[in-house]
Amino acid sequence: MNADVIVIGGGSAGLQAALTLGRMRLDVVVVDAGKPSNAPAHAIGGLLGAHDVAPLGLLATGRAQLAELPSVRLIHGEATSVEPHRSVTLADGTSLTARAVVLATGADYAVPDVPGLAELWGTSVIHCPFCHGWESRDSRIGLLAASDEHAAHLVPMLSRLTADLEIFDAVAGLRSADSALRAVVLPDGTEVPRDVLFVAAPPAPRDAAFAHLGLERAEPDRVAVDAFGRTSTAGVYAAGDLVTPAPAVAQALATGQRAAVGVTRDLGA
Numbered sequence: 150m151n152a153d154v155i156v157i158g159g160g161s162a163g164l165q166a167a168l169t170l171g172r173m174r175l176d177v178v179v180v181d182a183g184k185p186s187n188a189p190a191h192a193i194g195g196l197l198g199a200h201d202v203a204p205l206g207l208l209a210t211g212r213a214q215l216a217e218l219p220s221v222r223l224i225h226g227e228a229t230s231v232e233p234h235r236s237v238t239l240a241d242g243t244s245l246t247a248r249a250v251v252l253a254t255g256a257d258y259a260v261p262d263v264p265g266l267a268e269l270w271g272t273s274v275i276h277c278p279f280c281h282g283w284e285s286r287d288s289r290i291g292l293l294a295a296s297d298e299h300a301a302h303l304v305p306m307l308s309r310l311t312a313d314l315e316i317f318d319a320v321a322g323l324r325s326a327d328s329a330l331r332a333v334v335l336p337d338g339t340e341v342p343r344d345v346l347f348v349a350a351p352p353a354p355r356d357a358a359f360a361h362l363g364l365e366r367a368e369p370d371r372v373a374v375d376a377f378g379r380t381s382t383a384g385v386y387a388a389g390d391l392v393t394p395a396p397a398v399a400q401a402l403a404t405g406q407r408a409a410v411g412v413t414r415d416l417g418a
């Protein structure tokens with residue numbers, strides 16, 4: 150199957166890139182495995198114009214918008230290999246070729262290994278004060294500090310949100326009821342009532358399909374791009390959490406847009 154552009158990943162970054170490319174009448178195939186990192190969250194915090202919108206709701210609206218563009222196709226699937234000459238293989242064996250590839254596969258957020266934490270991830274256990282801090286204001290907030298640096302970074306921000314902040318350096322488990330955090334359990338068994346727990350959850354690029362390309366990296370761990378999303382390999386662009394030092398939906402949309410503008414400029418007429 151041939152296209153002008155293959156977009157790998159249909160989260161905020163990939164769908165925004167496809168929207169911009171499709172509106173320029175480029176033939177676009179979006180391949181998406183359908184697992185955006187923010188899916189567990191009730192709502193997207195801090196995105197202008199999207200008050201109380203669920204992450205999957207925003208993407209469903211985006212896909213409906215793309216369905217109106219005749220040159221954009223969406224495929225549910227997983228890209229397993231991206232080659233420098235811009236051919237892409239999917240897990241089901243489908244082979245795609247294009248003039249440009251936009252990588253928008255997002256990141257895996259490494260959450261601490263604490264019993265009871267995984268089921269509260271994205272709701273009562275969160276990592277980003279800009280995303281969910283406002284919704285946690287004036288509640289009993291806990292911080293599981295991963296390091297002195299992590300605490301020094303977050304304590305001033307969390308102190309803006311609540312006067313009731315407890316900092317933990319070790320936690321044995323979390324007690325929840327009705328899918329909400331009730332208490333942090335300390336190693337000695339003491340329970341500290343908390344409504345929300347902030348944790349470190351460093352994002353790592355989801356790059357299994359293209360790690361072999363050896364794309365240049367930037368600090369912290371992300372794909373290096375120029376102002377128009379161009380990576381160090383010609384014809385390969387990247388957007389979203391793959392390239393963003395401070396991941397957020399607004400950044401994903403912005404970098405998806407920029408990569409699409411870069412592709413359009415580079416492909417010409």
Ligand SMILES: Cc1cc2nc3c(=O)[nH]c(=O)nc-3n(C[C@H](O)[C@H](O)[C@H](O)COP(=O)(O)OP(=O)(O)OC[C@H]3O[C@@H](n4cnc5c(N)ncnc54)[C@H](O)[C@@H]3O)c2cc1C
Nearest residue numbers: 158160161162182184186187194228255280389390397398
């Ligand atoms: C729990 C949580 C809550 C968050 N809350 C907020 C918030 O409230 N506000 C905010 O602004 N930001 C929030 N963020 C950050 C925000 O979710 C990300 O910055 C944003 O989703 C990044 O968009 P993206 O398109 O790069 O990646 P994603 O949204 O993760 O989308 C990537 C897509 O690519 C697909 N994919 C991956 N690999 C492949 C492959 N090989 N082949 C095909 N498809 C593939 C995935 O399945 C997924 O559908 C949160 C993050 C987390 C983890």
